Amino acid sequence: MNQEENTSGWDAIDQAMHQLYGEQEHKHYGTAIPYILGGPDPLNGISAYAVNEPTPHWHFVTYGFSELYDKESDDASRSGYGFELTFRLTRCENESEPPAWALNLLQNMGRYVFNSGNLFQPGDYLDANGPICLNSDTLLTALAFIKDPDLPQLDTPNGSVQFIQMVGITYRELEMIQSWNTRSFLATCESYMPKYVTDLMRNSYADIPAVIQATERGIEVDGSSTAFLFIQQLSWESPRKKMLMKNIPAKLQIGAKQVTLLSSILRSRIAKNATLSLIGPDINIVFEAGELPSLVETDQEVRLIVNQETVDEITGQLRPQAGSFEVASLDKLRIEIVPTQITDQEGNVIKTIG
Structure with missing residues (x-):
């Protein structure tokens, strides 16, 4: 008699997305060969939802940083690495499939975590040392990480899972973040990018006088969180x-x-x-x-x-x-x-x- 596979971790993510988007049809991109068997992609899958508010965009969510099936780690309070990544990217009007580079970027984040053991937390940042979309003219060359504004932390049978959203930023914005802190800087920019949707074609917020002034005040009052x-x-x-x-x-x-x-x-x-x-x-x-x-x-x-x-x-x-x-x-x-x-x-x- 075959015992039914335990998918409680996967189901918990599905349920969180269902609560947010209901029965909306979404795109899912699985991994053909599991990473543990030599496959190139560490994440088990990535789903993408077509969202229209506050601006048309793709909302990606990963499956694989947390424990999707049976509990394997010794930490009962946390599922796997304790998080899944999300990413919001502007979507063209007639775009029916999300761009492949965004899926590759998320898998690259998986490789970084799986190979280094370094975990992402809200407030982190990462210099990509080049365009986050290869061979593009975008100014976005770094990533900031913040709690996804629509997805609260999950309590699953395998432990807690928080959803951490990646946000594309420019090098000058990265310098401002390092001189101040990620959460405060992104909050200052939120009116220019509601829900922290990444737009490859945008100009740098580091040129906006109000952002410059808020950052200078923040540095003076708070100092830098970069130790x-x-x-x-x-x-x-x-x-x-x-x-x-x-x-x-x-x-x-x-x-x-x-x-x-x-x-x-x-x-x-x-x-x-x-x-x-x-x-x-x-x-x-x-x-x-x-x-x-x-x-x-x-x-x-x-x-x-x-x-x-x-x-x-x-x-x-x-x-x-x-x-x-x-x-x-x-x-x-x-x-x-x-x-x-x-x-x-x-x-x-x-x-x-x-």
Whole structure:
């Protein structure tokens, strides 16, 4: 006698979508070969609903970040990774099928989570390092993550599931988010993109005076929520390795692409007595607020104690162009800015910063 398959997790997502859209017919795109058997797509499926309000768009929802069938993880409170992703994308009047690139983007998010173990939470952001739709002229090169405005958290037999919506953003908007925080910035922009519908062809909200003013006020009042910056071009040269050479300062090297953002976040974090950690391939650099500037070096990290005067000294000279300067109050620490090369998917250099 064959026991009927348990689909309680899948059914819970179906029921949530049914409560939102009723009997509306939707498109569903399943996976031919399961990921566990060597298939290329980690998500079991993606559904897309054609929605007309507040503007015509596709509303995508994933199946696979949570436990769709039997309970397998040890965490009884959470189903799988504890979330499913949603995505809202503008829809043309005569568009009968959602664009394939959006499905691929969601599967790529699946690969990222399944391969890295890093989970998405509302308030997160991700730099795509290029157009979220490959080979398009869109300005949207990053993603922000927020609670889906129409789908509350589910309590399923396998644990809780929250619906986290991806939102396409521009690089300048990403910088504003990093300098402030995701939720507040998106709330500021909500009147321009109700329901946070992604529009590939839109201009940057970073050019709107009201958004600029709200962000500046928010940074001043709230500071930056960014406690960690992951920087590929980050290195540290210790003076301890040059003991035979006197008066040689330590050297911090950073890529030109990151310095404008670093300047903004560093000011904001230290003004609120909060730390900022730069995470590189081989070294962690931690900026910490303190009255007396100093430099503390261990094998695992470098801790730079800075006051407002030191921050002003550093940020006043951080520019996205190759060069170097000394920070007198930090034992003549030398900060060197090196060019950053931006490459396409094939590794070809398409732009050099600095």
